[in-house]
Amino acid sequence: MAGKAIVVTSGKGGVGKTTTVANLGTGLALMGRRVCMVDADIGLRNLDVVMGLENRIVYDLVDVVEGHCKLRNALIKDKRVENLFLLPAAQTREKDAITPQQMKEICEVLKEEFDYVLIDSPAGIEHGFRNAIAGADEALVVTTPEVSAVRDADRIIGMLEAHELGAPKLIINRIRPDMVRRGDMMDIEDVIEILAITLIGVVPDDQDVIVATNKGEPVVFDRRTRSGQAYHNIVRRLEGEDVPLMQLDNDGLVERLRRLFNRDARRRKAQ
Amino acid sequence: MLKGGRDGVAIVIDEQASIEAAVAELRAKLSEAGNFFRGAAFRLDAGRRRLTEAERDAISAIVREFGIELREPRELRENPSIGRFSAPAAGERHLSPALRLTTLGRGDEMPAEEPTLYLRRTLRSGQRVDYQGNVVIMGDVNAGAMVTCTGDIIVLGALRGLAHAGAEGNEKAIVMAFRLEPTQLRIAHHISRAPDEEGPRPQGPEIARVKNDMILIEAYTPSYAP
Known part of the structure; x- marks a missing residue:
């Protein structure tokens, strides 16, 4: 059975694409799926570092394309999880070292072997982005609740639609419930209203992610962390399960009612 | 060639090129763009070349495959007023x-x-x-x-x-x-x-x-x- 290729992209840099790929890849593999993560960020590879696999790289994506090795030789097996592999990017080359067509062919081959091919896209909308989406069947767009990130996500969604990768799904990363509550951060509804695509998950801002990333160990391993739980939920939604959004606030019903009332009052005042 | 301009996208046919080559190039360009232009209306600009009815129909048929309408040709305006935001220049279509x-x-x-x-x-x-x-x-x-x-x-x-x-x-x-x-x-x-x-x-x-x-x-x- 052929798997599917999903590109994780954002437009803006630093919103958590690589962390998302690492966690979703690991999470899917933990559920018994065969997963290959492809780092399409040639020249600025990170996924190997986040996965703690940097020291195992011998061949990379560009070596495969240029015929220096077979595809299977470049795949690195994860050190913790069965069924999880990484196809690393070349660090000493640039984005134009491969073409969208070559990327597409590699994804086709990988899809025969794996249930999921997760592609980590570089930031930006240029050649590297076009490579990253070339072989994808679906797209996940990552944004943070900031105006600039949402604007770039909007641009990217438009470009995905132009490449017939319609109906991408949205991950809102690094949301801070306390700031949302004070009205200092866009809330989920604000973001959804602008981007108007399906939300597949919300990941709270969490120090554990930084700790885990620096250790080269995806946070999804530790489901006691809020972010780990959030990634696990996204994994289950990718698998077709219907998982309700995690309750981000620690507050109870009273607080939520108060907020609802406040919003209502704001609207009435505006009239 | 596709060329974006102030009044939409124009299909520009090289005056020197053969019509077959131009048609092939147009098809390649549009396939590359996928569905992006679907629903749009394009202008046809053949320079000084006079297109025959059949040539025009051929181009029209290709763009329609991609969901694009061909608008009637209009004179190329030399002096676009967008970007200047001044009052419309003399001779512009503008009713008081x-x-x-x-x-x-x-x-x-x-x-x-x-x-x-x-x-x-x-x-x-x-x-x-x-x-x-x-x-x-x-x-x-x-x-x-x-x-x-x-x-x-x-x-x-x-x-x-x-x-x-x-x-x-x-x-x-x-x-x-x-x-x-x-x-x-x-x-x-x-x-x-x-x-x-x-x-x-x-x-x-x-x-x-x-x-x-x-x-x-x-x-x-x-x-x-x-």
């Missing part, structure tokens, strides 16, 4: 209000000769529509997107980007949206922008038009008459 009233009867206010582009999609950041005529969009126009046309702009959704109606100097042009929250509004040579402080959000459909040399935004009521 007085002239309009004398030449058009009360019921004929809608300029019947203006074509209308209907888009059933959301324009996202970086996307842009230029049209010679009116534009109706069923969807949103997000911040970072841009709509420019010579007639009216109607958005059945939220307008958060930039809209320029009456781009060739028609001050009678209007911009209307269910949620009129544009980054910037332009009508003819008038420009207005959103206030720097976040004000109350519009609660219903609103309409923008030029009154006393300023762009004025009012709640839209169905009884509105131009």
Whole structure:
């Protein structure tokens, strides 16, 4: 059975694409799926570092394309999880070292072997982005609740639609419930209203992610962390399960009612 | 060759090239673009070459495969007025209000000769529509997107980007949206922008038009008459 290729992209840099790929890849593999993560960020590879696999790289994506090795030789097996592999990017080359067509062919081959091919896209909308989406069947767009990130996500969604990768799904990363509550951060509804695509998950801002990333160990391993739980939920939604959004606030019903009332009052005042 | 211009996308046929080569190139370009242009209207510019009816039909058939209409050829304008935001240059198609009233009867206010582009999609950041005529969009126009046309702009959704109606100097042009929250509004040579402080959000459909040399935004009521 052929798997599917999903590109994780954002437009803006630093919103958590690589962390998302690492966690979703690991999470899917933990559920018994065969997963290959492809780092399409040639020249600025990170996924190997986040996965703690940097020291195992011998061949990379560009070596495969240029015929220096077979595809299977470049795949690195994860050190913790069965069924999880990484196809690393070349660090000493640039984005134009491969073409969208070559990327597409590699994804086709990988899809025969794996249930999921997760592609980590570089930031930006240029050649590297076009490579990253070339072989994808679906797209996940990552944004943070900031105006600039949402604007770039909007641009990217438009470009995905132009490449017939319609109906991408949205991950809102690094949301801070306390700031949302004070009205200092866009809330989920604000973001959804602008981007108007399906939300597949919300990941709270969490120090554990930084700790885990620096250790080269995806946070999804530790489901006691809020972010780990959030990634696990996204994994289950990718698998077709219907998982309700995690309750981000620690507050109870009273607080939520108060907020609802406040919003209502704001609207009435505006009239 | 495809060339984007002020009045939309033009298919430019090289005067020297053979028509077969031009047709093949056009097909390749459009396949590459996928569905991006679906629903658009293209202009055909063959330079000084005179196309035969059959050649024109061949090109028309190709673009129709990709869901594109071919508009009637129009003269290339040398001196675009967009970007200058000055009063329309002499010779531009521009009726003064007085002239309009004398030449058009009360019921004929809608300029019947203006074509209308209907888009059933959301324009996202970086996307842009230029049209010679009116534009109706069923969807949103997000911040970072841009709509420019010579007639009216109607958005059945939220307008958060930039809209320029009456781009060739028609001050009678209007911009209307269910949620009129544009980054910037332009009508003819008038420009207005959103206030720097976040004000109350519009609660219903609103309409923008030029009154006393300023762009004025009012709640839209169905009884509105131009």
